[in-house]
Amino acid sequence: MGRYILRRLISAIPVLLGITVIVFAIMSLIPGDPATAILGAYATPENVARINRDLGLDQPAIQRYFIWLGNMLTGEFGRSYSLNRPVLDEILDRFGATLILAGTAFVLCAVLGVLAGVISASRQYGWADKAITFAVIIGISIPSFFLGMLMILIFAVRLKWLPVSGMYAIYGGGGLGDLLTHLIMPAFALAVVATGVVAWLSRGAMLEVLRQDYIRTARAKGVPERRVLMGHALRAAMVSIIPVLGLQAGFVLSGAVYIETVFQWPGIGRMLVDAILKRDLLLVQGGVVFVAAIYVLFNIAVDVAQSMLDPRIKT
Amino acid sequence: MKLFLSLLFRNRLAGFGAVVLGIVVLAVLATPFLPLPDPNATDTAQKFLRPGTAGHLLGTDHLGRDLLSRLLWGTRLSLAVGVAAAVMAALGGSAVGLIAGYVGGRTDNIIMRGVDMLMAFPYILLALAIVAALGPGLLNALIAVAVVNIPFFARNIRGIVVGLAHREFVEAARLSGMSHIRIMLSEILPNVVPVIVIAMSTTVGWMILETAGLSFLGLGSQPPTADLGSMLGEARAALITAPHTALVPGAMIFLIVMSINLLGDGVRDALDPRLRSGALSRPMAAALVRRNGPVPEASDDLLALQDLHTEFHAGKRVLRAVSGVSLAVKPGECLGVIGESGSGKSVTALSVMGLVASPPGVITGGAARFKGQDMIGADFETLRRLRGDRIAYIFQDPLATLHPLYKVGRQMAEAIQVHHQIGNAEARARALDLFRQVRIPNPESRLDSYPHELSGGMRQRVGIAMALANDPDVIIADEPTTALDVTVQAQILSLLDDLRRERGLAIVFITHDFGVVAQLCDRVAVMYAGRIVEEGPTMAVLEAPAHPYTRRLIACVPELGGGRRELAAIPGLPPAVDALPPGCAFAPRCDKAQEACRAGDIALEGASPRRVRCIFPEEAIA
Numbered sequence: 063m064g065r066y067i068l069r070r071l072i073s074a075i076p077v078l079l080g081i082t083v084i085v086f087a088i089m090s091l092i093p094g095d096p097a098t099a100i101l102g103a104y105a106t107p108e109n110v111a112r113i114n115r116d117l118g119l120d121q122p123a124i125q126r127y128f129i130w131l132g133n134m135l136t137g138e139f140g141r142s143y144s145l146n147r148p149v150l151d152e153i154l155d156r157f158g159a160t161l162i163l164a165g166t167a168f169v170l171c172a173v174l175g176v177l178a179g180v181i182s183a184s185r186q187y188g189w190a191d192k193a194i195t196f197a198v199i200i201g202i203s204i205p206s207f208f209l210g211m212l213m214i215l216i217f218a219v220r221l222k223w224l225p226v227s228g229m230y231a232i233y234g235g236g237g238l239g240d241l242l243t244h245l246i247m248p249a250f251a252l253a254v255v256a257t258g259v260v261a262w263l264s265r266g267a268m269l270e271v272l273r274q275d276y277i278r279t280a281r282a283k284g285v286p287e288r289r290v291l292m293g294h295a296l297r298a299a300m301v302s303i304i305p306v307l308g309l310q311a312g313f314v315l316s317g318a319v320y321i322e323t324v325f326q327w328p329g330i331g332r333m334l335v336d337a338i339l340k341r342d343l344l345l346v347q348g349g350v351v352f353v354a355a356i357y358v359l360f361n362i363a364v365d366v367a368q369s370m371l372d373p374r375i376k377t
Numbered sequence: 378m379k380l381f382l383s384l385l386f387r388n389r390l391a392g393f394g395a396v397v398l399g400i401v402v403l404a405v406l407a408t409p410f411l412p413l414p415d416p417n418a419t420d421t422a423q424k425f426l427r428p429g430t431a432g433h434l435l436g437t438d439h440l441g442r443d444l445l446s447r448l449l450w451g452t453r454l455s456l457a458v459g460v461a462a463a464v465m466a467a468l469g470g471s472a473v474g475l476i477a478g479y480v481g482g483r484t485d486n487i488i489m490r491g492v493d494m495l496m497a498f499p500y501i502l503l504a505l506a507i508v509a510a511l512g513p514g515l516l517n518a519l520i521a522v523a524v525v526n527i528p529f530f531a532r533n534i535r536g537i538v539v540g541l542a543h544r545e546f547v548e549a550a551r552l553s554g555m556s557h558i559r560i561m562l563s564e565i566l567p568n569v570v571p572v573i574v575i576a577m578s579t580t581v582g583w584m585i586l587e588t589a590g591l592s593f594l595g596l597g598s599q600p601p602t603a604d605l606g607s608m609l610g611e612a613r614a615a616l617i618t619a620p621h622t623a624l625v626p627g628a629m630i631f632l633i634v635m636s637i638n639l640l641g642d643g644v645r646d647a648l649d650p651r652l653r654s655g656a657l658s659r660p661m662a663a664a665l666v667r668r669n670g671p672v673p674e675a676s677d678d679l680l681a682l683q684d685l686h687t688e689f690h691a692g693k694r695v696l697r698a699v700s701g702v703s704l705a706v707k708p709g710e711c712l713g714v715i716g717e718s719g720s721g722k723s724v725t726a727l728s729v730m731g732l733v734a735s736p737p738g739v740i741t742g743g744a745a746r747f748k749g750q751d752m753i754g755a756d757f758e759t760l761r762r763l764r765g766d767r768i769a770y771i772f773q774d775p776l777a778t779l780h781p782l783y784k785v786g787r788q789m790a791e792a793i794q795v796h797h798q799i800g801n802a803e804a805r806a807r808a809l810d811l812f813r814q815v816r817i818p819n820p821e822s823r824l825d826s827y828p829h830e831l832s833g834g835m836r837q838r839v840g841i842a843m844a845l846a847n848d849p850d851v852i853i854a855d856e857p858t859t860a861l862d863v864t865v866q867a868q869i870l871s872l873l874d875d876l877r878r879e880r881g882l883a884i885v886f887i888t889h890d891f892g893v894v895a896q897l898c899d900r901v902a903v904m905y906a907g908r909i910v911e912e913g914p915t916m917a918v919l920e921a922p923a924h925p926y927t928r929r930l931i932a933c934v935p936e937l938g939g940g941r942r943e944l945a946a947i948p949g950l951p952p953a954v955d956a957l958p959p960g961c962a963f964a965p966r967c968d969k970a971q972e973a974c975r976a977g978d979i980a981l982e983g984a985s986p987r988r989v990r991c992i993f994p995e996e997a998i999a
């Protein structure tokens with residue numbers, strides 16, 4: 063197992079390099095002089111001179127890429143000119159908030175989605191299946207940013223159960239309880255679409271598995287039906303559900319950009335949007351590479367989980 | 378096409394989606410001709426008017442602009458942008474996929490590596506990076522969304538093109554000197570267009586949502602032009618004081634995306650033949666029972682099937698898989714049930730314990746009695762307690778019938794533990810003991826093997842051991858040796874024979890092989906088209922088959938015990954059980970068939986145990 067993990071990590075290196083190449087290529091699409099583009103409103107002559115020196119912007123593209131890559135590998139992501147602080151510091155500050163939000167939403171979508179899928183499949187065409195199918199149709203069609211606004215209107219404004227936005231109360235907040243009350247709405251709003259997708263695909267996977275001969279064998283042995291469903295069938299269905307969960311992690315991360323904007327959540331998604339609007343390109347570049355790298359590592363974890371679940375995968 | 382449309386509209390939700398989408402599209406097409414105020418005419422004195430105000434059906438926004446007008450124009454823009462992005466992504470992605478799939482080799486490798494890299498990004502990151510580089514704006518948002526979706530199309534199209542690139546018609550075109558570009562455009566492209574269209578129909582909703590999302594973030598359409606996303610984004614500031622400004626565009630996005638999703642699902646379902654045949658149904662824990670007619674009286678056999686009827690209901694078609702089969706076994710007896718595939722022998726076996734896949738299977742009549750107790754009418758818990766405990770099954774192809782993700786020892790232990798409250802260690806010891814009994818070498822280490830790590834013969838022994846786990850009274854073996862080679866088959870058969878003698882097991886042995894029957898069974902029943910056509914003591918039937926079908930079956934066996942045999946040597950095919958001819962079902966293949974054979978039902982005649990269902994039997998039976 064250890065060797066398998068190591069192998070997967072090594073195989074991630076070209077992917078990570080590819081990501082940096084792609085981001086670099088996209089960023090070189092910027093029209094005009096890169097130094098002025100990066101600095102935007104902060105393009106004073108001395109800033110331009112400094113950034114040209116630091117990033118080698120006056121050099122040819124290939125050299126520029128390797129300077130940039132080398133800087134990143136040593137933890138030097140450059141300086142955000144709109145915030146006037148190192149890009150990496152800002153990213154690390156923001157990433158924790160995103161991790162809390164996206165992580166909670168991911169757990170929600172995995173647990174609720176799989177559960178709904180199992181119930182739906184085991185009651186195929188029954189009322190529970192129909193209700194879940196209906197909820198799934200609604201769930202995957204409602205834009206998360208609109209759902210977030212609806213939830214604010216209902217739960218914060220009308221019912222006054224939950225705070226409107228932010229991660230902590232502005233005055234006197236900060237405890238875990240405070241975090242949780244602020245987390246409920248954005249986490250659910252973020253989880254809804256992914257939950258719908260997971261539920262739908264889990265349902266399909268379960269239906270597929272329930273038709274298999276080994277389920278008939280379990281029943282012929284006299285295994286109680288609950289155990290057939292939650293043991294034999296779900297275990298086998300997980301083999302096709304887990305890759306879906308890996309994909310959903312990407313959608314949850316993507317959705318976090320919207321949800322963080324709606325709920326004023328101080329995460330990396332909102333940071334990226336603000337940075338784009340302020341044309342703080344180094345911050346965008348660093349943030350994109352950072353999140354993409356995290357996502358690649360997460361997918362390795364998914365693969366490892368998969369190989370632990372399925373003995374037929376050669377490790 | 379007509380079939381497709383009727384299938385599509387049979388799906389009510391898809392029909393609903395089509396109608397909603399149709400209305401929205403008509404409305405935005407008509408927008409320029411409607412008497413609407415200018416969507417960008419501001420009038421701050423009139424701001425935040427509620428819906429229903431005279432002159433402003435949906436009210437006004439924070440600048441006093443008419444919301445209905447903005448909604449329609451915004452929808453128009455959002456739809457146009459979403460569709461444009463879908464078309465761009467489809468064109469770009471298909472071109473990439475076509476080239477990669479057709480050229481193959483290194484080119485393919487490099488392109489697909491790049492595609493994989495693009496797919497390694499959470500999609501919005503890539504879109505954000507592109508917008509960051511090109512600058513905010515609706516056109517740039519459109520480009521970003523299109524580019525982000527290119528890998529999806531490229532991958533799908535490539536997969537199909539790779540399959541096509543070496544087909545005969547492409548080779549022929551190449552030999553005839555056509556240029557590669559012409560081959561791609563005129564020979565391959567037409568074959569992938571349907572896939573492209575389906576992929577577009579399933580992604581266009583996403584693209585509308587994604588472009589709206591970028592506009593919502595302020596990265597798409599810039600004021601004063603507004604698409605649905607930027608309307609929603611602007612409404613955020615006044616969400617609490619004037620919620621209608623958010624609800625109006627939000628509800629519209631929701632409606633559009635939902636109707637596209639419903640329609641897309643409907644399209645896919647209508648194109649998926651598995652749904653039509655009902656093959657996507659989940660078999661329930663026990664087969665459906667809808668008995669019409671009286672339940673037969675109890676007999677004193679150990680296991681008795683009485684006038685069993687099992688049907689498969691697929692849409693309007695009814696397949697009578699088993700029609701009126703009666704069988705019985707006593708302790709220590711082995712009964713062979715023989716027939717071609719499709720004769721109903723397996724369905725008969727599965728019906729005993731309600732294991733017929735249902736839906737589509739329905740047991741419509743008769744009884745299956747164990748020690749006099751009818752199991753077909755029994756409640757599920759009673760049935761479950763008997764399953765695997767008193768009556769156990771051995772199935773064909775143990776690779777498919779053993780759970781692939783559990784160690785075989787654990788599957789063995791479970792078989793015991795669902796009927797006996799014993800600890801894991803004891804169950805394992807018992808499993809080990811059973812493995813020894815069925816002569817599995819190195820039983821200790823085999824317990825910790827997964828099914829795929831065992832050979833076919835070993836797997837089948839595991840299947841037998843599992844059936845024996847609770848010392849059952851009856852074993853129903855459904856072609857347990859078909860997948861095995863001759864030597865292993867002989868070993869397994871002698872193993873079963875020993876067990877029967879040692880334990881007094883009753884065995885019902887389902888097979889298509891008279892050689893196997895001759896080795897193992899005391900009596901045999903021959904099935905054809907869901908009915909028993911002949912039965913009797915094995916030797917009597919073998920030496921003097923009375924039914925022409927039985928005689929043919931026996932003639933197909935070159936030499937008893939000689940391994941796998943094909944029954945295809947009998948001319949003609951077994952009839953489809955939903956199109957049975959009146960009279961004798963074998964008549965179309967029978968060389969003795971006469972008028973009388975097709976006239977009406979033929980009874981199973983003779984004195985038990987020797988009976989035959991034929992007007993002109995080969996041998997007179999006593």
Ligand code: SF4
Nearest residue numbers: 961964967974991992
């Ligand atoms: S009843 Fe007639 S057709 Fe049928 S098997 Fe006998 S002889 Fe042949």
